[in-house]
Amino acid sequence: MSNYTNISRKISQSSVIQAIVNYGPISRASVAKLTGLSKQTVSEIVANFEVKGWLRAVGQTEGHIGRRAVVYELSPTAALIASVDLGGAKVRAALCDLTGRVLFELLEPTEPKGGQDVVHQISRMIRSLVSSSGSSYEDLHTAVIGVPGVPDTDTGAILLAPNIAGIDQINLEGSLNQELGIEIIVENDVNLSALGEHWLGDQGEQDNLAFLSIGTGIGAGIVLAGNLLRGISGAAGEVGFLPFGTDPFEPESLKSGALERAAATYAIINNYKQKSGQDKTVPGVFEAASSGDEDAIKVLDDVAKNIALAILAIVSIIDPSKVVVGGSIGSRPELLERIIAHASRCFPRQIKIEKTKLGNHAALAGGVATALYNLHLSLFAEGQDIGTITFPPAPSLENFKACELS
């Protein structure tokens, strides 16, 4: 209740947990040294958490002079979290433990009826994951849902997601919360991808990154000071509207965005048809380019040039540590090469442009990071924003690539 009673304890608890999470199995004495707390305080806090099941003793040190130390770690199965990547074509869901390790993963085609049917599909998948894991459903704490659109925080609807029918007509967060009875966090998939790349990429080194997704549409997720940049109306990273590639003053650009008209799926198909007269899919154009088709090469080079300009704009304005490029089109290495070549010719400093490390698992990983962050905040700091909560350390990259279904 009181201001005082808790805040000091919360800070101490939080730093103890941070130390244990970050420095693996560790003795209470070492935690005391790391945190600056006294040995008794650490012992008391650890004892409390051990009783509640969040921490467990896992062994003893050996080989050092002096008494052996009992080492503790976060009890991984004390809670479960679910991360779901809801796409226009596929739903990907993962069940993870408290350390972020993926226990089980599921991939299904998205329920074509959309709307409430998708809600049922997601909750069915999550329940099925929990039962395969053999855990109690009670242990499931949070689910993060990545969506290809803009979540409206007031209504819970997902706006600007043309690929999922009726998703702008329902309260996704509310419905899922009702069906699953756990905390639900809904976030844009590109934003989650940015967090995922940041979490598994260079967390600790830099707290700063831009993720550029190029596929059916173009969007960017921006991580600043470890947090997502959302903007005043949730539209930060709407780089599809950057004025490159097509005339931004044309009425058409006001609808779909000048850059999106010049560098996403539709543009590649269209531009190739205009040049060559042939109908080809996006992979088809890439294939044609690699076998020497001049028209295809020109089309892709134009895309690369416009993406390079977009990256230049991002870098000029926010100066991130690096730009990670992903999405079905963006992860093509032959495109990335060209992007880097163009970008290096129009910016005075070196820009770090990299391919996504996580591929189509980026949003899923970002969801796990978000859920873990949230869970740590609510469990160990009890909602107090202490300002020093960091993401728990990321598990290995491979962890998120176990399920290599397209």
Add this chain to the structure above:
Amino acid sequence: MSNYTNISRKISQSSVIQAIVNYGPISRASVAKLTGLSKQTVSEIVANFEVKGWLRAVGQTEGHIGRRAVVYELSPTAALIASVDLGGAKVRAALCDLTGRVLFELLEPTEPKGGQDVVHQISRMIRSLVSSSGSSYEDLHTAVIGVPGVPDTDTGAILLAPNIAGIDQINLEGSLNQELGIEIIVENDVNLSALGEHWLGDQGEQDNLAFLSIGTGIGAGIVLAGNLLRGISGAAGEVGFLPFGTDPFEPESLKSGALERAAATYAIINNYKQKSGQDKTVPGVFEAASSGDEDAIKVLDDVAKNIALAILAIVSIIDPSKVVVGGSIGSRPELLERIIAHASRCFPRQIKIEKTKLGNHAALAGGVATALYNLHLSLFAEGQDIGTITFPPAPSLENFKACELS
């Protein structure tokens, strides 16, 4: 020393001061309600600060049921701060009290010899301001210096400031600290202007703003979540390199920036000469345009169009609550009109574009905000980043326009 001993008190102290600063003369009982602390705790903290001279009783409530309350306020003269705007042509310096009120202001031409001579000039101006105020020099706590370049945090030199000779060869912060014996904060002037506009503009409503300065060069200051966005190499807001107006792939654009080549002082003079064959200053071109000179109108319209595209890029990427335009060129109302007209034709949402409210006092006001923030942090939270420190409320706008020398 201990983690515990201080942090709780610091948080309490900080919230008490915040309440008093934000809610003007206020009784201890009200502070207790606002902060959630108990009355005794508040009394104790207020008593401590009153002894030290930071707070003072200023009267009693009257007319309400119940016992009269003694109301307290921040003692304005308990400390002084200085804000200096070091420009290529002029040095502007202001002395302010703890509430941010400007006590005295000075304006001088910048010492043309540059380097260490500028250091002497600044410290002489600050000392002279303090003696005119009749205060003791001991009361001066912090000076913030706004500079037209990038402060190098390692060496203390100011990079990319061609208008002040030798300023990249000296340690500005170190030298001033040695001459004045107080804390010195050196910051880019556009960044300070952004903070200033934010502080006096819509602080409280939105914690989010972009300031675009167009003059000899082009730069932007970006405030996100109430803080300056600096970027990984301190280059956030380097919008002069945005690829608009001239070909970004030309080698010349790598030096001075594509947009800067198309929309700053030099571009206006040059483009007008190319079109008309005549040499005119920037004010000359503006005058010609207003009296119907077609060439001048075209030149300025091109500038406006390119600025509009830059604003579009900023808005697409960071989605600020508004974009404030300033600088010697940017504050021209006839230009702003055109910028707004162009911008509204190429972005789907309404963009709030406004003229600077503070004019050439923006950087000065930003310096005051920075100094106050810093002072509050060090005095009342004793350096602990509690995460909830906000800027003290801004005084009236007019406060910063007292001295209307150009």
Add this chain to the structure above:
DNA sequence: AATAAGTTCGGTAAGTGAACGAATTAAAGA
């Protein structure tokens, strides 16, 4: 014997709730 881990004990800082005294206004009654 030296060293480190972990516990026990006494003491301090900070903060709370409840009770109380002080000061004031509003309203009821003479």
Add this chain to the structure above:
DNA sequence: TCTTTAATTCGTTCACTTACCGAACTTATT
């Protein structure tokens, strides 16, 4: 109209709780 009483708020005092630390001590190793 004047006086008394009730209601209300401000601010302090007091007893108690929580959280933490340092030092001394026990335990278990090399």
